[in-house]
Amino acid sequence: MKNCKIIFCPMNKEIEIPVGTPLKKAMDIAELDFDFPCGGRGRCGKCRLQILKGSVPPSDADRDHLDEDEIRAGFRLACTIKVQDDLVVELPLAEAEGHKILVDAAERKMKLKPHLRKLYCEVPPPSLEDQRPDWDRLRSVLAAETSERGYVISHSALQALPGVLREKKFSCTAIISGNEVAGVEAGDTAGRMLGMAFDIGTTTVVGYLMDLLTGKQLGVASAMNPQTKYGADVISRITYVGQEAGGLERLQNVIIEAMNRIIEEAVSNAGYLREDVYAVTVVGNSCMHHLFLGLDPKHIALAPYVPVTGSPQDVEARTLGIEINPAGKVYVLPNIAGFVGADTVGVILATEMDQSSEIRLAIDIGTNGEMVLGTRDRLLACSTAAGPAFEGAQISCGMRGTKGAIDSVQLGEDITYTTIGDGKPKGICGSGLIDAIAVMLAAGIIDHRGRILSGDQLPGTRAERFASRVVEHEGMNSFMLAAAEETVHGRPLFITQRDVRELQLAKGAIASGVEILLEKYGIRPEDVFEVILAGAFGNYLDKHSACAIGLIPSCLEDRVRPVGNAAGTGAKVALVSAAEYRRAAHITGFMEYEELAAYPKFTEIFSKALYFPEEEQRI
Secondary structure (H helix, E strand, O other), rough: OEEEEEEEOOOOEEEEEEOOEEEEHHHHHHOOOOOOOOOOOOOOOEEEEEEEEEOOOOOOOHHHHHHHHHHHHOEEHHHEEEEEOOOOEEOOOHHHHHHHOOOOEEOOOOOEOOOEEEEEEOOOOOOOOOOHHHHHHHHHHHHHHHOOOOOEEOHHHHHHHHHHHHHHEEEEEEEEEEEEEEEEOOOOOOOOEEEEEEEOOOOEEEEEEOOOOOOOOOEEEEEEEHHHHOOOHHHHHHHHEEEEEHHHHHHHHHHHHHHHHHHHHHHHOOOOHHHEEEEEEEEEHHHHHHHOOOOOOHHHOOOOOOOOOOOEEEEEEEHHHHOOOOOEEEEOOOOOOOEEOOOHHHHHHHHHHHOOOOOEEEEEHHHOEEEEEEOOOEEEEEOOOOOOOHHHOOOOOEEOOOOOOOEEEEOOEEEEEEEEEEEEOOOHHHHHHHHHHHHHHHOOEEEOOHHHHHHHOOOOOOOHHHHHHHHEEOOEEEEEEEHHOOOOOOOEEEEEHHHHHHHHHHHHHHHHHHHHHHHHHHOOOOOOEEEEEHHHHHHHHHHHHHHHHHOOOHHHHHHHHEEEEEEEEEEEHHHHEEHHHHHHHHHHHHOOEHHHHHHHHHHHHHHHHHHOOOHHHHO
């Protein structure tokens, strides 16, 4: 079989692959960080690249997403290409460097009670008169020091014990988990014990380095989730696992490699070593949870949406390939349901909703929106498939929240915007999209049904001054947000009618979830004391815009409180306190989960939620 040579620019990486190999697979073999937001199904048009040399006929998907000038210039969608010839391919510059990864969050007081403890021991050396085994000697000292009996020792600690005892004249530090000696170290190391708390998001991964003896945060490191190159959302990744041989192992390996890099960065910056880390906690949505643990997630995506487990998972770090102290352990917080994961449990821990006397509503907005409503007496949860619009995917000019993304839009004498990095725009991210739609509603460019009015309908209305911005683009009414001369790439940025519909579907999903929780709880929106917006999107979201489009009931605008990466705070709480980790399991047992698809009035509520509030409701 003929082989084809592929050169990827600008890194000049060269590989050879058999003719007929999908370019997507070739990029995987070449270990390139290149995203396929729709999972490589030709739907989003985001995986564009340029063929500098070689023949690649345009596909139907290319013609759907690229104009004729781009096609003539050699631009193609990577996911559609099956290699038939030697190619030189120009990849766009990576966006990850400018990505706004949220690491900050509202903090809460924590009582220290680490999962592991250290105990310095001076063990009597053996003699001809005292020939007890090494383990018997250490166990006796531990019993005397703690007034506890029944200690056992792990096999790895037992293997290390003779050398450790003799290295420092029979003084050692025992690393204890429950009644098990999980590890032993020469000399007195009891004053140093660190941990890492991880929030594994669909798009980003954040790790917090914590001192387990003081509860102080020593550092934080973050990265893009490398799984994004296999799909922007959880459904794409679940599909990848089901369709690709070795897909589950590959997705697990890349996330663990990313976590190990984050650990190394965090400890190095703080002046420590990997071996100083003894415990790791992990939160993430149910799919991220399964992929991290190497559990098949396919049944999460199939009715009745059942996860493999909802229980906390305690695993030896070495079993998962997490590179910390050999005695270290990983503590994975529990899931609530198929699409309400450990990250939501982390939000509840961080905000202490389960101990509140006032009714609070927590919303984590993303491709999958999770919501929790209630008090210490009753908590209801649900999830809704909002889709990727809030992440900028399947939006004509959409992109993630990286450098060059329009992240806010304002209405004054004209429509203005800001970008991440303050430079020229190259696309629009989720927060900017919501602002843009809210501004278009306020200006009268869109009606409450979501229809972009045509230019000849605007004269004589308050939107008349924007008539020149409404044009036909991709065969539909579109609003030009930025002219070609304003952008990085020289192409205008539009909000198309299809974009508005995608946003309506996303906001309708969240709004209907909120309404159903309120109805199920038997209260009105006005009865909610506080709305907690968790996660990166909620942190950057303009609350007035969110209420203007009907994402959040307008009567609650003054009660909205962004809490940042509350899931990460929950992971930190569970790291420094074993009691809080156990409380997480109690929360999942206490929680009531509402499956929206089974709710009798779901279709009716969702249909109404698709509309935008009429003008008098937005004031």
